Amino acid sequence: MAKREVDIAVISDVHLGTYGCHAKELLKYLKSIKPKALVLNGDIIDIWQFSKSYWPEAHMKVVRRILKFVTEGVPVYYLTGNHDEMLRKFADFNLGAFQLLNKMVLDVDGKKAWIFHGDVFDVTMQHSKWLAKLGAIGYDSLILLNSFTNWCLKLMGRPKMSFSQKVKAKFKDAVKFINHFEQTAADLAVDKQYDYVICGHIHHAEIRRVNSTEGTGSVLYLNSGDWVESLTALEYHNGEWKIFRYKAEDFTEEPTADDDTDNEDLSERLNVNVLLEKFRQEQH
Template sequence: MKKRQIELVVISDVHLGTFSCHADELLAYLNSINPKTLILNGDIVDIWQFSKKYFPATHLKVLRKIMGMATNGTEVYYIVGNHDERLRRFCGTSLGNIHFVDQLTLELNGKRAWFFHGDVFDISIQNAKWVAKLGRHGYSLLILINSSINWILGKFGREKYSLSKRIKNSVKGAVGFIQNFEYTAKELAVDRNYEYVICGHIHQPKKEIFESEQGKCTYLNSGDWVENLTALEYTFKRWKIYRYSADKLSPFFADEELKGMDIHELLAATSTTVMAPKKTSKKAKI
């Protein structure tokens, strides 16, 4: 089967290094596509919860795959989020075709697109990081409990159930935060004359046209690879939300070159793909 040729792909909120990450499914997706540009829109590696005791080989394979794509010509932009904020010191530098940035502006067929993670809007992260981190641990525990429930439901042939989505949709505070986040991103995009604004952070995949008296834009959110397993794809001048649950690309589960590699081999292979850092002009300020 041929890989799909895509102009641009956006993924975010992978949270490698946590139990809630669906690294196998993401690897299957990455193996099914050949994008010209890959934008990693924040929280790819979860440094907040990083533990030497838990970083499976499949999580390393995702990193190896991304580096391999960059080596083969894909332009990769790593937009730093809140869970991988320690990488912010590298913003403005490049490792071969991998560029670290705070945010990114691209022109897509004559239309300006603004990419950023979105944690800049989250007051709890900006002013009380310990509260945000505590909440994140509770969220991870919820995901673990949910995984156990879904395993039992699967044994009985029942449909999977998302506890976190249920809670988010029923708690007014969470709903209000998501709505405020989206509205702020849209208003800023219109004010700055962007036709597209693309975010992550809130784990809510979405595509929506926004109009106000000042103008209009298309708001997009890439979702996550914890619950929704989604990405954004741009090709033939159109955006679409990719959903792993609706895909049938199981033959792409793993590259032949990655099969059978242990952690030490993966790390060794990874180190050979990294080139000396150089400056890039893609960095911008919000």
């Protein structure tokens, strides 16, 4: 499969290390593109729910693919989120093409893109972190139950369904939260005179122009969605932003094994289980 050239690719909310993560699909996507820059906008590794007993090979392959971009000289920006918040103490770390940041302003063809995860807008995160963590466990359990249900539906020849998306659609508060999130991000971006504001966190891919509440201007709001349910990314190429939505039928060719042969010693030198356990110990 020929690689698609992309100026900028943005992914977020991958939640590596959880049962709901679609690592195999993400790996296919990352193998299919040739980005000039890659932005990882938070919650890439789910340190909140990390368990030494669950780190599948597919999750390690995603890490290796990202490191492969780094070794090839592709700028990779890792912006911290709430599920990998313990990395925030290491912000501003950089190693060659890799940078670890909490937020950033990226020049995009002369326009300024303000990029951050977005959990700063979440009241639950700010005042009841234990409740947010409990909600994350419940969400992961719901995704696991949803996966089993979809497996049964597939056997019966019926289309898949999403429990969480149905819940979000039924509860007006969820819709109001998303709208409030987008408006808050837009208001701040307009105030700072940015052209784009790019977030993750709410697992809802979006590209739309938002007017500020005060009527002082507008900004293009973008959200990269997630790789738990919607399987989406943001792509910028030839002066245009688009939402990429993963479809299995677009990846029927057998993927190449170049990430398995390149950097083979990375698995031995980079023991993710040990590193994440150290991060958890430092937090307590």
